[in-house]
Amino acid sequence: MTSDKHVSELSPELHSRLAHLVMRRQAGLSLRVASVFVVLLLGLPLLNRFAPAIAGAEVLGMSASWLFLGVLIYPITVLLSFYFVKQSDRIEAECTDWRAVLGEEAGEPLEPKGVDDVRPAFIEEDLGGEESR
Amino acid sequence: MNDVSWIAVGFVVAMTLVTIGLGIYATRMARSASDFFVAGRSVSVFWNASAISGEYLSAASFMGIAGLLMKNGYDALWYPVCYATGYLFLLLFIAGPLRRFGAYTIPDFAEGRFDSPTFRKIAVTFVLFIGFFYTMPQMKGAGVVLGAILGWPYWAGIVVVGAVITFNVALGGMKGITFVQAFQYWAKLFAIALPIFVIQATTGGYAERLEAERSRPSELPTIAESRTVSIKGAKSFPANVMVVPETGSTRITFPDGAKLARISPASPAGSTDPNAPLVMIGSAPGSSRGLGAASDVVIEAGATLVSTGRATRLEFAEPARAEFAAGSPAPNAPANVKWSEPFGPLTSKHGYPLLYTYSLIVALICGTAGLPHILVRFYTNPDGRAAKRTTLWVMAMLGAFYVFPPIWGTIGRGAMPWLYADNSTDSVVIRLPAILESKLLGEIASGITSAGAFAAFMSTFSGLLVSMSGALAHDIYGKILRPSASPESRMLAFKIAAVVIGAVSMALGLLVESFDIAMMVGWAFAIAAASYFPLLLLGSWWRGLTKQGAGAGMLIGGLLSLSAIIVSMLLDKKILDAQPSPLVRSLLEQPAIWGVPLAIGVMVLVSKLTPSGLPADVALKMLRLHAPEELGLSKNYIEH
Numbered sequence: 001m002t003s004d005k006h007v008s009e010l011s012p013e014l015h016s017r018l019a020h021l022v023m024r025r026q027a028g029l030s031l032r033v034a035s036v037f038v039v040l041l042l043g044l045p046l047l048n049r050f051a052p053a054i055a056g057a058e059v060l061g062m063s064a065s066w067l068f069l070g071v072l073i074y075p076i077t078v079l080l081s082f083y084f085v086k087q088s089d090r091i092e093a094e095c096t097d098w099r100a101v102l103g104e105e106a107g108e109p110l111e112p113k114g115v116d117d118v119r120p121a122f123i124e125e126d127l128g129g130e131e132s133r
Numbered sequence: 134m135n136d137v138s139w140i141a142v143g144f145v146v147a148m149t150l151v152t153i154g155l156g157i158y159a160t161r162m163a164r165s166a167s168d169f170f171v172a173g174r175s176v177s178v179f180w181n182a183s184a185i186s187g188e189y190l191s192a193a194s195f196m197g198i199a200g201l202l203m204k205n206g207y208d209a210l211w212y213p214v215c216y217a218t219g220y221l222f223l224l225l226f227i228a229g230p231l232r233r234f235g236a237y238t239i240p241d242f243a244e245g246r247f248d249s250p251t252f253r254k255i256a257v258t259f260v261l262f263i264g265f266f267y268t269m270p271q272m273k274g275a276g277v278v279l280g281a282i283l284g285w286p287y288w289a290g291i292v293v294v295g296a297v298i299t300f301n302v303a304l305g306g307m308k309g310i311t312f313v314q315a316f317q318y319w320a321k322l323f324a325i326a327l328p329i330f331v332i333q334a335t336t337g338g339y340a341e342r343l344e345a346e347r348s349r350p351s352e353l354p355t356i357a358e359s360r361t362v363s364i365k366g367a368k369s370f371p372a373n374v375m376v377v378p379e380t381g382s383t384r385i386t387f388p389d390g391a392k393l394a395r396i397s398p399a400s401p402a403g404s405t406d407p408n409a410p411l412v413m414i415g416s417a418p419g420s421s422r423g424l425g426a427a428s429d430v431v432i433e434a435g436a437t438l439v440s441t442g443r444a445t446r447l448e449f450a451e452p453a454r455a456e457f458a459a460g461s462p463a464p465n466a467p468a469n470v471k472w473s474e475p476f477g478p479l480t481s482k483h484g485y486p487l488l489y490t491y492s493l494i495v496a497l498i499c500g501t502a503g504l505p506h507i508l509v510r511f512y513t514n515p516d517g518r519a520a521k522r523t524t525l526w527v528m529a530m531l532g533a534f535y536v537f538p539p540i541w542g543t544i545g546r547g548a549m550p551w552l553y554a555d556n557s558t559d560s561v562v563i564r565l566p567a568i569l570e571s572k573l574l575g576e577i578a579s580g581i582t583s584a585g586a587f588a589a590f591m592s593t594f595s596g597l598l599v600s601m602s603g604a605l606a607h608d609i610y611g612k613i614l615r616p617s618a619s620p621e622s623r624m625l626a627f628k629i630a631a632v633v634i635g636a637v638s639m640a641l642g643l644l645v646e647s648f649d650i651a652m653m654v655g656w657a658f659a660i661a662a663a664s665y666f667p668l669l670l671l672g673s674w675w676r677g678l679t680k681q682g683a684g685a686g687m688l689i690g691g692l693l694s695l696s697a698i699i700v701s702m703l704l705d706k707k708i709l710d711a712q713p714s715p716l717v718r719s720l721l722e723q724p725a726i727w728g729v730p731l732a733i734g735v736m737v738l739v740s741k742l743t744p745s746g747l748p749a750d751v752a753l754k755m756l757r758l759h760a761p762e763e764l765g766l767s768k769n770y771i772e773h
Contacts, residue, residue, distance in 0.1 A: 012752050077218045077532065078525070
């Protein structure tokens with residue numbers, strides 16, 4: 001039964017499908033966070049160029065632009081990262097079981113082959129073999 | 134500075150001894166080969182983040198940013214910002230997958246991801262390439278600091294510092310330096326933060342200084358008391374150039390005389406008579422003569438040069454002493470408005486400020502994510518999740534540090550304007566404490582920053598040395614030359630490699646005295662941005678990347694960017710005599726804006742043309758990069 005197998009024993013098709021599903025969720029999160037950051041960072045030169053009155057407004061003795069680039073950008077980046085790490089952990093927690101990720105696709109019966117006690121040897125052989133290649 | 138600052142020397146020696154001591158202490162714990170290469174992966178997130186930050190904060194961060202900001206103002210803020218926030222891209226796209234894949238070095242990743250030992254060789258050459266470019270500015274930092282506080286010749290600082298660090302790395306490996314690096318982060322944070330608080334009590338605060346700049350936009354910083362400065366000769370071009378500003382009344386006396394290679398107007402004549410004299414020169418009142426544009430001008434001993442209200446560029450042929458009269462505006466300094474507002478002298482110099490700014494941002498952010506000595510450290514995390522946590526901490530730690538160098542640069546502009554005169558703003562972090570009223574306090578503060586600068590180039594050089602030695606011992610010896618080598622012989626290979634690479638770095642460091650620290654660091658970042666960054670990004674996220682595509686993109690992107698920077702540098706130094714258009718010139722100096730897309734484009738194109746280059750189990754590889762460890766797919770490239 002497929003659901004008894006270790007994930008490394010799955011068919012390439014299922015690997016491909018699983019990788020696609022896991023990556024899609026992680027990439028979606030990464031791109032969301034990155035786009036916020038890119039808008040902030042790449043937007044600032046445009047603001048400096050085309051709205052100097054806003055960029056140059058005085059805040060706490062500095063220009064707003066200087067305050068943002070010299071001080072505020074660091075805590076903002078840390079907050080973005082913190083959000084990313086939390087969300088990314090959540091995605092990983094949901095992806096620890098490949099059966100859950102694949103959902104119904106995992107159900108199709110394949111030839112019964114692997115049982116739990118051969119798993120370590122199999123991993124050694126398959127993944128460890130690359131070492132000497 | 135001819136006299137030795139003994140207090141500063143004491144701090145530097147103490148810092149060095151603690152570094153070696155920690156190295157020796159940690160060596161006792163480094164037993165297995167895995168310990169030696171990757172610190173046994175037993176380091177906690179907090180200490181690992183400290184170590185990464187400690188390794189990352191180099192001479193460029195500790196000394197270079199403050200100097201660059203003092204020189205160029207607002208635009209230089211992009212450097213620390215991108216140095217720190219480059220880690221966000223590392224976090225979002227690279228840290229987790231790279232750790233999960235179990236690759237210890239980028240060459241491991243290259244071979245493992247593409248099943249290609251040939252590609253490993255290409256990747257190894259880039260570790261050495263980027264590494265050597267990055268070690269050169271560190272070596273220069275060592276030579277300059279020891280020259281400033283001890284009066285040593287340039288070479289002596291390099292040899293002593295280089296030998297100490299090489300010895301330390303060869304003995305302790307990476308386990309040895311994990312503790313040392315972590316300690317050095319905290320030492321550097323302390324050294325950059327504490328003295329500037331004390332100094333601001335004398336000079337006025339950061340915001341107060343910035344406000345003063347903004348309230349008098351057209352003014353320049355003024356040298357308040359008469360001050361003698363040593364000007365460099367033609368050998369140090371372009372550091373031998375002095376631009377006398379049009380505003381203010383500049384009076385410079387040359388007690389030993391001076392030889393000028395050239396005197397020329399620094400700005401278009403405009404409505405003034407082009408034949409009017411640029412400066413007046415004379416030994417006594419009433420006897421002065423006017424000087425127009427000319428070559429090979431000899432100024433007699435004791436003569437005084439007075440500005441006539443036209444910006445004038447003096448190019449010194451030989452080293453000279455110049456005494457600035459009280460009230461002279463600082464030469465070479467941008468006016469307050471240019472300094473404190475965006476698109477100042479740094480990004481506007483070729484006339485394309487927006488393009489220059491964006492290209493700088495791309496280079497620094499993508500370059501950070503592709504530095505080999507930093508990526509190695511992610512392997513010291515137990516899993517991909519810890520790798521992400523570590524990166525988060527690194528950003529917090531770097532952010533805390535990078536708030537301070539701009540304060541040094543801002544305060545330095547008002548308090549030590551004569552550093553502009555001999556183009557030595559790079560040393561502002563070491564010299565600024567001297568303005569404190571208490572001489573003792575000033576020397577202690579200068580000692581603290583000297584020790585911090587020392588920690589900066591020591592830690593970065595150690596990290597690069599481990600990275601490059603690891604590439605030689607682990608990748609070339611262990612994987613290519615003798616795959617059957619025992620852990621003991623690989624450890625010996627590591628030590629030998631460390632000594633050889635340390636020696637080569639010292640030799641290279643001796644060659645680069647006249648190059649800018651920031652420029653050399655820029656080389657390393659631009660090469661990394663156009664070679665490793667696309668490899669890691671596409672390698673982690675696009676299953677269709679083939680070894681041919683990755684190799685071609687890396688070579689074309691990396692080598693073309695490198696060539697562009699070298700050409701630009703030769704143009705700067707006037708070794709190459711050509712007049713490319715301002716647009717071309719901008720793109721040569723900051724190649725990342727075309728180099729990174731080019732590398733990615735070549736990778737995609739060549740991969741599409743060579744579908745047979747896909748590894749058979751690419752699906753499993755992609756899964757291993759992205760699936761959580763609990764799925765049980767991770768593996769490690771280093772045996773325990």
